[in-house]
Amino acid sequence: MKIIISVVILTIVVVISCFVGIFFWMRRPRKRAFAEPSHNDWQFRLSYLELFRSTNGFSLDNLVGIGSFGSVYKAVLRESEEVVAVKVFNLQQRGASKSFTAECETLKNIRHRNLVKILTACSSIDFERNEFNALVYEFMPNGSLDEWLHPRTEQIKGLDLIQRLNIAIEVAAALEYLHFDCETPIVHCDLKPSNVLLDKDMTAHVGDFGLARFLSERSNNQSTSIGIKGSIGYVPPEYGMGVQVSILGDAFSYGVILLEMFTGKSPIDDMFKDGRSLHEYAAAAWPERLMEIADPLLFLEEEETRNYREESPIVHEGSRSGINAGQKIRESLVPIIQIGLSCSNPSPRARMTMKDVGNKLHVVRDSILRKSK
Known part of the structure; x- marks a missing residue:
């Protein structure tokens, strides 16, 4: 009986010690590891409607450039009044959807002062229920x-x-x-x-x-x-x-x-x-x-x-x-x-x-x- 009681007491002490150790380990101050955000965690998200309104219906007056896979518009966000550039992909163009995916995968993992900064992505449907893909960048006022x-x-x-x-x-x-x-x-x-x-x-x-x-x-x-x-x-x-x-x-x-x-x-x-x-x-x-x-x-x-x-x-x-x-x-x-x-x-x-x-x-x-x- 003495041996059994000693073993039980020792086991209880060890278990309690482990729980106490785990408790304090979990509460210890930690250095926050740097993690690159995915395109689902970008700074803010915008709907198709918001982009439509911010570019005055993607009007020609707001058009600042045309590329191989889409067009770039200047936009003023209504809530923050921030000026941004919206790249709208022409999904009728062959390779445009693949290009959108490639930009998302690339830009979500890189940060450098001499790379264009992406703010968010929009993958939705437009008013005619067609697929709509766009990327929102910081605006570059001096062009290319x-x-x-x-x-x-x-x-x-x-x-x-x-x-x-x-x-x-x-x-x-x-x-x-x-x-x-x-x-x-x-x-x-x-x-x-x-x-x-x-x-x-x-x-x-x-x-x-x-x-x-x-x-x-x-x-x-x-x-x-x-x-x-x-x-x-x-x-x-x-x-x-x-x-x-x-x-x-x-x-x-x-x-x-x-x-x-x-x-x-x-x-x-x-x-x-x-x-x-x-x-x-x-x-x-x-x-x-x-x-x-x-x-x-x-x-x-x-x-x-x-x-x-x-x-x-x-x-x-x-x-x-x-x-x-x-x-x-x-x-x-x-x-x-x-x-x-x-x-x-x-x-x-x-x-x-x-x-x-x-x-x-x-x-x-x-x-x-x-x-x-």
Whole structure:
């Protein structure tokens, strides 16, 4: 009996101790783990009716852009009065539904200051009981990079040298994040100036992930370039031969954009026919004749910026000295165009990664700023 009583008492003590330990363990202060929200947990949800009202019935007056799979409208939310961009997918277009799913899957798991921020998604039916899919983004008041490189109105004059370098560095930072800092590397697959959007401070944000691909182990063993359309002039040549999607494909697109930013020439310009390309056009001029192919708007904007600084009553001491606009552009174009040529090389193995691109462009910008003091 003594042995039985001792065992029972010991068992009770152990059980009570376990419960007490579990109780205090459950109540201990914990560090909240960072969790990416799913598209069901985005900041707020909007109905079709709310989006319809916020865009004045998706009127043409609110239309700000048309893409491959849908249209983008400016909207003012009634409750918060927040200005947003609403991307409405044209589900009659082949691939639009798949594009909507791809954007949701991509954007719900990534966060970076140079990526367009998604606020919520809407998957519903419209007034005619047709399927309706839309994404709501933060609004970018300064439009796309394409509008600034190829101004179509007098309201947009162009970008000066430092503005272009800043945008190039920011786009490279976004791609570096996608390629190297995400748990699963992401390839954008449709990088072009119209998919680089500028906020009120002219900070660049990469958007439109409708063709994005995750580089999982499974996809590395398969050809994932099948069905990729991309945009003419920016699609790497190897994709047309069935080569797998890779981060070096994005590097090619980036290189074309960089050349376009500083030559002012689009890769689909009429001059690039019969097999000629923007890469060959820039390569033929590098390094001796770069001033002949430089975007004329560069010189105009640099002169206006210099005149403004000289006339300003609050100009900083020493800012009137330094190299003139032409010399500054000439010295900067050599390394910038070299980076663009490396990235847009027809051979994937010869291309720079975005890590190297960002580092080199920072050096160029720092040199310009140092000499301009």
